[in-house]
Amino acid sequence: MDLSQVSDVVILRLPMYVRALSQLLDAGSEVVDSKTLGRLIRIAPAQVRKDLSYLGKFGKQGQGYSVPYLRDELRRILGLDRRWTACLVGVGNLGQAIIDYPGFVPGGFSIVAAFDSDPELVGKSIGGIPVRPMSELDGTVEASEITIGIVAVPASQAQSVIDRLVDAGVQGILNYAPVAPHVPERVILRNIDPVLSLQSMTYYLLQGSRPD
Amino acid sequence: MDLSQVSDVVILRLPMYVRALSQLLDAGSEVVDSKTLGRLIRIAPAQVRKDLSYLGKFGKQGQGYSVPYLRDELRRILGLDRRWTACLVGVGNLGQAIIDYPGFVPGGFSIVAAFDSDPELVGKSIGGIPVRPMSELDGTVEASEITIGIVAVPASQAQSVIDRLVDAGVQGILNYAPVAPHVPERVILRNIDPVLSLQSMTYYLLQGSRPD
DNA sequence: CAATGTGAATATATTCACAGCG
DNA sequence: CGCTGTGAATATATTCACATTG
Incomplete structure (x- = not known):
């Protein structure tokens, strides 16, 4: 087959x-x-x-x-009979919810590292995971053999964070930022974009009230 | 046209x-x-x-x-030249991140009410929105003319919450729970399911290492 | 003359319908 | 028999290629 x-x-x-x-x-x-x-x-x-x-x-x-x-x-x-390791970049509200989300582990995924550029957050521990400075990203991805990068930073930073993750060696990106990022062919990208989902929904909601 | x-x-x-x-x-x-x-x-x-x-x-x-x-x-x-009102059901980690997410408002959406079944949460205010008991759902949806329900409850409760929102009169559902809910034909459903996204990603990640 | 708008051509995806197997 | 597995038929979606127009 x-x-x-x-x-x-x-x-x-x-x-x-x-x-x-x-x-x-x-x-x-x-x-x-x-x-x-x-x-x-x-x-x-x-x-x-x-x-x-x-x-x-x-x-x-x-x-x-x-x-x-x-x-x-x-x-x-x-490939769900193996465990996949991911890191999270961006530990704001959304990032914290992602770390604490109980669905990834049974799904086969472990978030093993988290990074943020905010010095206030760095050093803290969220859901048992220490928040590291961005400077440690490349080294940690390599050392921990992280294959997936989860991006929960503001739109303005998303592309550069993704570039950095790709350079560090991740093979897949789960992007929560509301942008259409560029990644090399070999990298698999998935976007999570609830606003786009809602914005196409409204088209159909309008149908009920649109004058034909 | x-x-x-x-x-x-x-x-x-x-x-x-x-x-x-x-x-x-x-x-x-x-x-x-x-x-x-x-x-x-x-x-x-x-x-x-x-x-x-x-x-x-x-x-x-x-x-x-x-x-x-x-x-x-x-x-x-x-229909993005109007403002659309939504309510949120489930004010856990994910729900709180949804309320605080700054992207919905510029996108055209206002979350005007929040509901939770946890008595610990009810009465508190999250991001300026008071958390109401589930018993107030039907009345609030009608009174505030809420057209969209955002569902951030555990999988086990998702279908019954969605049924309730539909009965209360919402026309669209944005579902974050990892289930494939049933809704009547007239209701527009959008699912946000990052675990499914990752689980198809791994198929391709495997390609690099799969023995051909 | 550069870029749209669009039929025609192609490629993908879904559904049908039934032969064949347990 | 009841269901899978699958070619063939149909339906959707994308891409091509060019006539048209500001």
Whole structure:
């Protein structure tokens, strides 16, 4: 099975399958069919089967998919059977909420270092993680083998912080700043931008009241 | 120009254009061409022109687009020339960071009420907004004409909170909980899910080290 | 003559529909 | 039988390429 050709939209959906399968597992289900799995994440059954077919043959005709088996396979394919280490840059309100967010650890991610340029914050400890000065970024990324940089700084600083993380060697960036940053081809970028989400939502909210 | 047929992907991109145009305006640019605008948000020039062509004819051949004019038109189309009121449910770490996040207000959104089920939090004031008990949700949404509900509660409570917001009359939900909630057709849902973003990122991070 | 606006061409994505297997 | 796995059909999205126009 040639994974390198699987398209991006499919890969983006895989974590949703993993999450749904984990739920099913917790609920004690042994098998699941594409209809049920699809309903959990609001994806058509044919789409579920097609997505999975790009990765292998995981099901049994007439029965469905083994919940624990399919979950493990998808987790392995996504690399979620390892632990990934990340650092956080920007320990303001948002950054503190990110450190304290309980969802990353079960998801497979550990934030092992935090950096901020504010001397008031440096030296403090947030959620058990010491806040280091920006000057220690490069050394720490290398020493702790950090592969992911999480960026929670103001828009104006985001690009330079991202450049710095990339230079230090991270392979992925999770960017919370409201900018469209540039990264080299080899670096994977994900943006978290609730304002953009809301600003497209309003278009549809208007429909209800827009004079046609 | 029939806006009701414009596809979702196009609408999702419009706020990015608005943001880029606002930057250009701040920088003093009067006109912009599709190449420059596209470069700012990493979209191909032909895509920029095609997207805009679904909404009208905003440019001048040989010149480009008037920055202030195009920005205003897009803002109007998205409904960003009005102010939208939202309420927040769940005033934990994440909720507090959301209230304090300075990006919503310039984006066109005001959080005018906050709710939590924790009696310790109720009555306190976070970022100038009093935290109310859940029992006041329905009445406040109606009285303050709140159209958007922002959900920052644990996964286990998300669906019931969302049901409650929908029943109270909100038309849009911005969901930060790691679940795929069900909402009626008429309600617009946007999910903010950084863990899913990271979990698809790892697939690509693995590529560098995956034995082919 | 430089850049838009847009049909036509291409590429991606989703859905259908059914053969084939457990 | 009931479901998967999958080609074929359809629907969406992007890109090309150029006629058009200020």
